[in-house]
Amino acid sequence: xxxxxxxxxxxxxxxxxxxxxxxxxxxxxxxxxxxxxxxxxxxxxxxxxxxxxxxxxxxxxxxxxxxxxxxxxxxxxxxxxxxxxxxxxxxxxxxxxxxxxxxxxxxxxxxxxxxxxx
Ligand code: FES
Numbered sequence: 001x002x003x004x005x006x007x008x009x010x011x012x013x014x015x016x017x018x019x020x021x022x023x024x025x026x027x028x029x030x031x032x033x034x035x036x037x038x039x040x041x042x043x044x045x046x047x048x049x050x051x052x053x054x055x056x057x058x059x060x061x062x063x064x065x066x067x068x069x070x071x072x073x074x075x076x077x078x079x080x081x082x083x084x085x086x087x088x089x090x091x092x093x094x095x096x097x098x099x100x101x102x103x104x105x106x107x108x109x110x111x112x113x114x115x116x117x118x
Contacts, residue, residue, distance in 0.1 A: 002102045010094050013039060018063060020044055020054035025106025028090070029054035030099060031074055033061055040074040041101040043088035047079070053087070 007021045007030060019030040029044040029052075044054050051067035058064075062080065064071045071080040072087050079085035091102040 002104050004093070004100045005103045007041070007099045007101055010039075010097050010099055013099055016058050018054035018056060018058060020052070023101070024103045026103055028101065029063075030092075030101075031058060031063065033074060035060070036075070038075075039092050039094060039099050041090045041092040041099070042074070042077070043090075045088075046070065046072075047085045047087065 003024070005024045007023050007028065008019060013019050013030050013032045015032050015034045021028045021030055027044045029042050031040045031042075032038075033040060042053065044052060046053055046065040046067060048065065048068060048070050051065040053063055053065055053072070055066050056063040057066070061075045062071050062073050070085065072078065072085075073080060074087070077087040077089045093100050
């Protein structure tokens, strides 16, 4: 069963830069977007070949994987090159000055926002 997990202080996540976070057995990338204003939490593994998306360049709502430069829209989770490549996104929220994500327990099936929508 998924649980809300506290990741980092909200002020540690700034617009234009990803943050790598390990929590509850998951390797995550956390981004803050300006337009629309929101925090996005994804699995820190590029769907192409596992690249470190937290280190990717952020431009608007998109992050570019540092390995082979595939670009993903963080709001939709879809790759701008092919909509068959999608990020694994987790529901997130800010509460009491912290960013939290709804994460499956380690070893539990990989449920996420994108998969549930399919
Ligand atoms: S691993 Fe991300 S584009 Fe190849």
